[in-house]
Amino acid sequence: MFSGLFWNGEQAVKMGLADExxxxxxxxxxxxxxxxxxxxxxxxxxxxxxxxxxxxALGEGAVKAARGGLSMR
Known part of the structure; x- marks a missing residue:
C-alpha cells in the first residue's frame, strides 16, 4: 500500500531501497x-x-501601465 513517504538518495541507499x-x-x-x-x-x-x-517585457509594461506607472500620452 502506498504510504506517501519518500526518501532522499542517501536515505534510500542506507535503507536498501537503492544500490548507489x-x-x-x-x-x-x-x-x-x-x-x-x-x-x-x-x-x-x-x-x-x-x-x-x-x-x-510586454507583460511588465502592461502591469506598470495598469498601476499608473506609465503615462499614456
Whole structure:
C-alpha cells in the first residue's frame, strides 16, 4: 500500500531501497554499457528565448501601465 513517504538518495541507499548514487548517463554507460547516449532533452532555440523575453517585457509594461506607472500620452 502506498504510504506517501519518500526518501532522499542517501536515505534510500542506507535503507536498501537503492544500490548507489548515479544518474541516467551513469546507468546508460556503466550498467547498460551503451556505446552512444543521446540526450533528448528539449532545448529552446534562440527565437523561443527572445520571444519569451519580449513577452515578459510586454507583460511588465502592461502591469506598470495598469498601476499608473506609465503615462499614456
Amino acid at each position: 548514487f548515479g544518474n541516467l548517463d551513469y546507468v546508460a554507460r556503466e550498467v547498460v554499457k551503451a556505446e552512444e547516449v543521446i540526450d533528448y532533452t528539449p532545448r529552446e532555440n534562440v527565437a523561443e528565448r527572445l520571444a519569451k523575453r519580449f513577452g515578459a
